Amino acid sequence: MQLETQIIHNIPVDELTGAISVPIYQTSTYVQEAPGVHKGFDYSRTNNPTRAALEKLAASLEQGDAGFAFASGLAAIDAVAKLLKAGDEIVAVDDIYGGAYRIFTHIYSKFGIRIKYVNTTSVENIVNAISPATRFIWIESPTNPTLKISDIAAIAKIAHANNAYLVVDNTFASPALQQPIALGADIVIHSATKYLGGHSDLIAGLVITKHKEHSEQIKFIQNASGTILGPFDSWLVIRGIETLSLRVEKHCANALKIAHYLTTESAIENLYYPGLTSHINHEVAKKQMSGFGSVISFSLKENTIEAAEALVTATKLFKLAESLGGVKSLVCHPAQMTHKSIPAAQRQAAGVADSLVRLSVGLENAEDLIEDLKQAFKKIKN
Ligand SMILES: *Cc1c(COP(=O)(O)O)cnc(C)c1O
Numbered sequence: 585m586q587l588e589t590q591i592i593h594n595i596p597v598d599e600l601t602g603a604i605s606v607p608i609y610q611t612s613t614y615v616q617e618a619p620g621v622h623k624g625f626d627y628s629r630t631n632n633p634t635r636a637a638l639e640k641l642a643a644s645l646e647q648g649d650a651g652f653a654f655a656s657g658l659a660a661i662d663a664v665a666k667l668l669k670a671g672d673e674i675v676a677v678d679d680i681y682g683g684a685y686r687i688f689t690h691i692y693s694k695f696g697i698r699i700k701y702v703n704t705t706s707v708e709n710i711v712n713a714i715s716p717a718t719r720f721i722w723i724e725s726p727t728n729p730t731l732k733i734s735d736i737a738a739i740a741k742i743a744h745a746n747n748a749y750l751v752v753d754n755t756f757a758s759p760a761l762q763q764p765i766a767l768g769a770d771i772v773i774h775s776a777t778k779y780l781g782g783h784s785d786l787i788a789g790l791v792i793t794k795h796k797e798h799s800e801q802i803k804f805i806q807n808a809s810g811t812i813l814g815p816f817d818s819w820l821v822i823r824g825i826e827t828l829s830l831r832v833e834k835h836c837a838n839a840l841k842i843a844h845y846l847t848t849e850s851a852i853e854n855l856y857y858p859g860l861t862s863h864i865n866h867e868v869a870k871k872q873m874s875g876f877g878s879v880i881s882f883s884l885k886e887n888t889i890e891a892a893e894a895l896v897t898a899t900k901l902f903k904l905a906e907s908l909g910g911v912k913s914l915v916c917h918p919a920q921m922t923h924k925s926i927p928a929a930q931r932q933a934a935g936v937a938d939s940l941v942r943l944s945v946g947l948e949n950a951e952d953l954i955e956d957l958k959q960a961f962k963k964i965k966n
Contacts, residue, residue: 587645587759587760587829588829588830590644590645591641591645591825591826591828591829592826594640594641594644594645595637595641595822595825595826596637596640605823606634606637606819606822607633607634608634608815608816608819609628609632609633609634609815610815610816611628611632611815612627612628613626613627613628614626614627628812628815629807629810629812630807632812632815632818634815634816634818634819634822635653635812635813635814635815635818637818637822638651638653638790638813638818638819638821638822638825639651639652639653639790641822641825642774642790642792643792645759645763645792645825646754646759646763646764646765646772646792647763647765647766648765648772648792648793648794649793649794649795649796649798649799650792650793650799650802650803651790651791651792651793652790652791652792652793652802652803652806653776653788653789653790653812653813653818653821654788654789654790654791654806654811654812654813655787655788655789655811655812655813655814656775656777656787656788656789656811657681657683657755657773657774657775657776657777657778657787657788657789658683658684658687658775658789659789659811660773660774660775660789660790660791661681661683661684661687661753661773661789662687662809662811663791663802663805663806663809663811664720664751664771664773664791664802665687665688665692665697666805666809667719667798667801667802667805668692668697668719668720669696669697670695670696670697671696671697671717672697672698672717672718672719672720673697673698673699673700673715673717673718673719674688674697674698674699674700674718674719674720674721674722675699675700675702675710675713675714675718675720675721675722675748676688676699676700676701676702676704676720676721676722676723677701677702677703677704677722677723677724677725677727677732677734678701678702678703678704678934679724679727679728679730679732679934679935679936680701680722680724680727680753681724681728681753681755681775682922682923682925682926684722684753685926686925698717700713703732704721704723704725704732704734704739705732705733705734705735705864705865705868707735707738707739707742710739710742711742714742714746714748716747718746718747718748719748719749720743720748720749720750720751721739721742721743721748721749721750721751722751722753723736723739723750723751723752723753724752724753724755724756725752725756725757725762725872726756726757726858726869726876726877726879727756728756728879728922728942729856729879729881729916729918729922729923729936729940729942730856730881730934730935730936730940731756731856731857731858731863731877731879731880731881732864732865733858733863733865733866733868733869733872733873734865734868735868735871735872736750736752736762736764736767736768736769736872737767737768737872740767740768740769740770741768743770744768749770749771749798750764750768750769750770750771751769751770751771751772751773752764752769752771752772752773753772753773753774753775754772754773754774755773755774755775755778755779755909756778756877756879756908757873757877758774758778758779758780758828758832758877758909759774759828760779760828760829760832760833760874760875761832761836761873761874761875761876761877762872762873762874765792765794767872769794770793770794770795770798771791771792771793771794771798772790772791772792773789773790773791773792774789774790774792775788775789776788776789776790776821776824777789777907777909778907778908778909778910779828779831779832779835779908779909780821780824780825780828780909781820781821781824781909781910782824782827782828782831782909782910782911783820783824783910783911784907784910784911784912785820786817786820786821787817788813788817788818788820788821789813831911831947832875832877832878833875834947835877835878835909835945835946835947836859836875836876836877836878837950838878838945838946838947838948838950838953839857839859839876839877839878839879839880839943839945840857840859840876841950841954842880842943842945842950842953842954842957843855843857843859843860843880844860845954845957845958846880846882846957847860847862849957849961850885851884851885851886851961851964851965852882852883852884852885853882853883853884853885853887853937853939854882854883854937855880855881855882856880856881856882857876857880857881858873858876858877859875859876859877878908878909878944878945878946879908879942879943879944879945880942880943880945881918881940881941881942881943882940882941883937883939883940883941884939884941886939887937887938887939888938888939889917889919889920889938889939891939891964892917892919892920892938892939892940892941893917893920894963894964895915895941895960895961895964896915896916896917896941898959898960898963898964899915899956899957899960900956900959900960901913901948901952901953901956902914902915902943902953902956902957902960903915904916904917906921906922907944908942908944909944910944910946911946911947912946912947912948913943913944913945913946913948913953914943914944914946915941915942915943915944916941916942916944917940917941917942918931918936918940918942919931919936919937919938919939919940922942923936
């Protein structure tokens with residue numbers, strides 16, 4: 585069965601009523617016939633039918649053993665980090681999501697978990713960084729905001745040869761374009777806030793595990809820490825996932841058209857989109873992804889904060905906001921927004937130039953979006 589069909593039919597019809605939409609079980613507790621005798625649900629932190637439907641769907645989308653829904657992408661990251669103990673080490677992608685960097689640096693380092701950051705587009709860097717204490721190799725592919733691609737299958741082999749697991753934050757691809765577990769990864773994380781929710785109307789996270797042992801541990805951590813997704817937001821994510829294939833197809837088609845237009849824009853210095861043959865990791869992207877997503881970044885020849893600010897405030901359809909993967913197109917200036925907390929020198933070394941602009945291409949008409957960018961570029965040239 586193809587993914588589009590799978591997605592739609594892995595959303596169960598309600599057994600009790602036949603409701604075709606998953607009911608929102610807005611309840612904290614469940615009546616028991618006798619102590620401990622119940623229908624599989626006793627308390628909604630532990631288990632909730634709406635959340636369970638989302639979790640099952642997530643597991644099937646990523647071809648994992650089990651799925652778990654959390655209050656945010658960061659809560660999902662936190663749950664996976666809690667699999668570790670003092671003395672363990674993570675080898676992580678150097679341009680990791682800022683929130684992951686923050687939780688590792690300011691919280692997990694206090695508990696004796698060490699993180700080494702390397703450029704994971706080169707497998708050799710990972711081999712050099714691994715030590716006997718390495719438990720996780722932790723990557724994002726594509727990364728934010730310069731869309732670097734790491735070879736998931738090759739890195740999985742290295743992880744397993746070294747008694748470690750590969751964790752992939754699959755947020756920027758979504759399961760519609762890339763399935764890390766099928767490529768060898770052990771744990772997949774999503775900020776469902778982005779493509780899965782798809783409408784910029786919620787915050788949610790998912791963990792999908794390949795191994796039974798991890799499934800049991802994450803289930804325990806989810807219940808013990810209590811960072812669960814509520815029933816209404818679980819329902820919203822299910823509703824988002826119903827149209828995932830369709831949305832992502834249009835996101836990718838629009839982004840490719842816009843990326844091609846941007847190659848002709850004279851004010852641009854560097855353009856980053858893995859779907860362009862000029863992208864440094866295009867071949868790896870082509871090998872492991874069925875499309876290239878809707879995030880495009882570029883720096884300007886006039887490499888200043890001011891030039892980028894002039895551009896991002898001149899667009900009309902592209903709204904100035906953080907986040908990505910939603911219906912409406914967004915534009916963001918990482919140096920002043922998503923990457924503001926990273927010291928300038930470190931940010932620039934990671935390829936986030938002062939003038940770098942990030943687009944999240946939405947579902948509007950591509951020609952209208954191109955016209956919007958054209959008029960914005962014209963304004964900054966005058
Ligand atoms: C947004 C994002 C997160 C964090 O997710 P929240 O839902 O905002 O907590 C984690 N990883 C990546 C790659 C993201 O883009």
